[in-house]
Amino acid sequence: MRILLLFFLCIWIVGFLLPGISSINNSLFDFLLVKIYSTVCHQESAKCISIGNSSMLVCARCAGIYFGALISGLTTLIFSVHSISRRVLILALIPLAIDVLFTFTGIYTYSQRLAFITGLSFGGILYLVIISEFENLFSKKLFIINE
């Protein structure tokens, strides 16, 4: 289960890194790729992290969320996951929400680094919640089948 989720996450991450790491030059493919990620991210060029001449297809905050999830995913392959408290999830969300609020209201200017870091912590915790819920779901199903 964990490996499968991690596999899908890796595919998703490779997808938004593709313009920077590969030289596929097909306009239709590029258009599709941009469209897919545009449904889940605003893709403002100033907020996207650049790799060489091209930039990622998601903003620094979203990239942070996905990379946070990836780090958590790799960690869960070694360590066991206990049920994550709702408070921990909310605590992880607070820095991200504050950063969004402060940049939106103009208290400070947008920083890719800060957006990435706040996304990283939230993504990591979010992935743990998802994995623990998935495992709960499947362990219950297995229990019912065994019964």
Added chain:
Amino acid sequence: MNKKYLSALVCGFGAAVLTTIPGIQSIACCLLVPIASIISIFLYKKSQYGLLKIGTGTGIFLGFLTALFAALFASAFELVITYLTRTSDLVVSMPQAEKLVKDMNLGPAAEESIEVLKQMVKEIQSKGFSFLYAFLITATNLITYSIFGMLGGLIGTAIINKRNN
């Protein structure tokens, strides 16, 4: 109407409306559809008197439904706006893509794909509608929204059930 579908319909429609408002997506980003799914589960629970816990499967299904409605409405809104304005982000970015292919001499595959895009742009500018464009928009929305909706459903179920505990 089944209340399960009603909460998903309301939240899906709300999320689709929000995607069309400029600036909203720059705040909510990838969390828009998951948040809509979480609200949908919350509304579903409110509508079911005496329901103490929501099954994870039900939560995921509700998230999926919300995302499905959001994708359909968002695609419809985009197509209507494209029809009325006879332009879209594809039309805007087309000259840049064409220049890139010409400057970099990317070969026949790139030129073929640019021809397909040109055809779409032509149809959008003349008729306001391109079948291929509509298909691509709907398909991408359905795929990505469904994934994020189901994840939202899963997280929403966990949050709401833990709150009851």
